[in-house]
Amino acid sequence: MEKLVWLVVFMNSFTTFHAILELIGTHDTEGTWKSSITLPCVYEPSQDFVQQTVIWTLFQDQSPATVFRRDSSGDHILLSQYRGRVSMPNSMPGDVSLEIEKLEVRDSGHYTCKVTWRAQDKSLLTRERTTTVKVVKVAVTKPIVRPGPLGFTVPKGARTSLTCSAKGSPPITYRWFKGEPGGNTVLVSNHAILMFDSLRTSDTGKYYCEAENRASSQVMQQSDAVQLTVRGYQGTSLPLYLIILIVVLCVAVVCVVIALVLCKRKTKKDNLNEITDHNSKNLTRGETCSGVNDKCTYEEAKSRGENNYTSQPVKENEYETIGTVKKNDYATLRKATASEYELGDVP
Known part of the structure; x- marks a missing residue:
């Protein structure tokens, strides 16, 4: 057990x-x-x-x-x-x-x-x-073409790319052609990404890629052709009437600017003439103009603006003399006035 x-x-x-x-x-x-x-x-x-x-x-x-x-x-x-x-x-x-x-x-x-x-x-x-x-070994699949961020319609001078993508056993080799399969084509690249650094109008056309690997089947696959369009300056031209309107507006703007400049110069010249005339009048009155901000410094004759007052003290006897003179003058003036009234009363 x-x-x-x-x-x-x-x-x-x-x-x-x-x-x-x-x-x-x-x-x-x-x-x-x-x-x-x-x-x-x-x-x-x-x-x-x-x-x-x-x-x-x-x-x-x-x-x-x-x-x-x-x-x-x-x-x-x-x-x-x-x-x-x-x-x-x-x-x-x-x-x-x-x-x-x-x-x-x-x-x-x-x-x-x-x-x-x-x-x-x-x-x-x-x-x-x-x-x-x-x-x-997995044979390569039919490749797919993907455009760059700008799409298949790109402005002239821009930078863009086309990417060829396929699945299968690596390594996969790629080739890019300009044209259509079965027609006149030109080999343009041996890489998966076809780069355009600065597009030209001549780059417009159809493109397709080929993908191939070393699988036992040795099958080469082609993508569908895609259209790449480069927008040139002639493709963005404006209508004739719009071009004429723009030209007329530009001429009008130029004329207005010229008129404003001439008006400003004339106004400035009138101001200068007025200042010159004003200064001339001041000179005839014995005034001296500085010419700064149209301000004149007037200088009158010394005889008009002189001050004969003195700050020296006056003696007491001088006060008495002045007072006496004033009193005598007042008495004389009073006597003359009385005599005039008396002569007026004579018939």
């Missing part, structure tokens, strides 16, 4: 460990030539087990070859044809997926992910999972 209980416990533990450390991935996947692919291999980490090594092995023609190995010393790429093209993430514990960049046709094969853990009792546990990879 005790042996049966021990066996049940052992089987439960083994089943639990097996579920925790089970590798999850895909059995088959398809990659596109010259693109990137990720071969998934993920497990749920356990505190009872420590990851020791991860080995990715490629089986081709029944001969295994180690592509990638991770251990305590770091990551190692063991096949020269994969150097610089394979890697394994470090950010997520339990994720030991293999990423392959720039796939080549010879990368097709069976890839086995082998992980080894060490248990607390120093024992080792190993799990494996195999994924079959097939690298294919």
Whole structure:
């Protein structure tokens, strides 16, 4: 009975460990030539087990070859044809997926992910999972032409571009032609983007592009022709009546400006004559004009504006003399007046 209980416990533990450390991935996947692919291999980490090594092995023609190995010393790429093209993430514990960049046709094969853990009792546990990879070349699709921000109708002298876009296995080569497919065409570019730094009216016309890759089908695809129109100066000319109206308005404006200038000069000349005449009159009156802001400084004769008053004190006897003179003058004037009245009364 005790042996049966021990066996049940052992089987439960083994089943639990097996579920925790089970590798999850895909059995088959398809990659596109010259693109990137990720071969998934993920497990749920356990505190009872420590990851020791991860080995990715490629089986081709029944001969295994180690592509990638991770251990305590770091990551190692063991096949020269994969150097610089394979890697394994470090950010997520339990994720030991293999990423392959720039796939080549010879990368097709069976890839086995082998992980080894060490248990607390120093024992080792190993799990494996195999994924079959097939690298294919996808033929290029029919390209699409996209215009620049200004569209297909662009003013003369502007900068614009036409972009040719197609899907398929890289690398994809592009060619631009001016004209229509099947007609007289001119090769203008070997790039995906056709640039026009400064458009000319001669750039007006139809354009189309071709896309091609090295897929097994070797199919070349052509886009639909698009019309690029360059608006020149003749395309934006105004009607004749509008041009005449603009010319008449311009002449009228010029005449008004000339009249204002002449009027301003005449007004200024009249002001100068008035100032000159005014200054002449002032000179005849004995006045001197400065000519600044039409202001004149008048200078009268000294005889008119002289002040004979003195600030020296007057003596007392002088006051008496002045007073006496005034009194005598008043008496004389009074006597003369009385005598005149008497003479008037004589018959």
